[in-house]
Amino acid sequence: MDQKLIRGIGNSYADEILYDAGVSPFPTAKAIPAPYIDRLFNSINEVLKSAIKQIGAANGDELKGELKDFMNIHSRTLKKTSKGEEIKTEKIGGRTTYYTDEQQLFL
Structure with missing residues (x-):
């Protein structure tokens, strides 16, 4: 959810991408293992392509x-x-995020 490294993906699409990749919105980026980084990369592409369609x-x-x-x-x-x-919903950095308990939380 922190957009210091990647900006421009809105809150709603960030939620969709994280859900699609199975990643919780709560870990720091450096805690996410490499296989899940690959999933995130693929989810960015798939979720945004689908939204455009x-x-x-x-x-x-x-x-x-x-x-x-x-x-x-x-x-x-x-x-x-x-x-x-x-x-579920929670405020992160002043923004409401939507997530499920099934999304992986990495610490």
Whole structure:
């Protein structure tokens, strides 16, 4: 969630990427093992490509508003993921993050 090294991925997409990679939003980056770094890298690509397709399909050539209906975890209305995991929220650095207990926490 700390954007000192990588900026530009918004809070909602950070939640989606971390969920997709199975990584908790709470560890420091240096605590994440190499295999999970690879997962994060792949998730960044997959989640953002999917979002571009979803937003393009909904908006056509005109970008209107902030479409988030397709998100798997970052949603005020969702209580559980499609896998049945309870979605929790917490403030980190003034931002609300959405996560599950099933995401790996590295210390």
